[in-house]
Amino acid sequence: MESDDLRKLGLKVTLPRMKILEILEHGGKRHLSAEDVYRQLLEAGEEVGLATVYRVLTQFEAAGLVRRHNFDEGHSVFELASEEHHDHMVCLKTGRVIEFCDPEIERRQKAIAEAHGYRLCDHSLILYVEPIGEEGS
Amino acid sequence: MESDDLRKLGLKVTLPRMKILEILEHGGKRHLSAEDVYRQLLEAGEEVGLATVYRVLTQFEAAGLVRRHNFDEGHSVFELASEEHHDHMVCLKTGRVIEFCDPEIERRQKAIAEAHGYRLCDHSLILYVEPIGEEGS
């Protein structure tokens, strides 16, 4: 039951939070902008303000329930934080997002940070790709 | 002479463009926000509008003279496009930016894109790090 998820985070179980969590889980896409979530709420007939969507998503992010990404689109996209870490591949033609994880890359990243005297806290890796066969500009 | 760089790009050699190019080359930091560039222009006593800074940087980017990055800071940073490709490591404590390039990671990225039926057009890899010894929150 999702309401437990919220309680465990110290957040009151409110209708907006439940609905937003639902949309993140079963909203059709794994990667949603705040607008996307807001639109789905409206379509579902829910009276939730866009400001609340941002506030809730930000709280979820702070709680580790959600990850925020900045693909080069001018706005953030949010996804439910899954158990396993992964990176993203974005198709420049279709906008399709593919997730992947490469242990070798992960290992190298850690090694590189340490080689420079730092500890790796987080990272962002996004591949911008095109279907094979099409030529760029 | 830098004015040749501009001419080669098909851009008129104007004072704002020359000054901005100069700042990108000798501005103290390799990675500058539009505001950073604008502030340096003001400090140098130049009468250049912020809108012009954005327009010029965007033109330079389109021309391949400059690269735009989106570190998680809420604004873009620009750097002169150097010959060799490289990625970035950002220190969360100090904001320091370190450049690096790892052939193994580059190779894996290309292979991953192709394994999914795509051609790698571009990528963004940013490591967020902390000096060793300090604990995160």
Next chain:
DNA sequence: CTAATTGCAAAAGCTTTGCAGCGCA
């Protein structure tokens, strides 16, 4: 001379915030 470029101010996104009222615990 003429098209490109610039400055200013206004507008356009996306996101955050102030505040009064509502609702969960």
Next chain:
DNA sequence: TGCGCTGCAAAGCTTTTGCAATTAG
């Protein structure tokens, strides 16, 4: 009941755009 949460509207930021004046070639 009380504090947290929400909605609305307004404000904040970065970035873009319209337009008349200016300038490079």
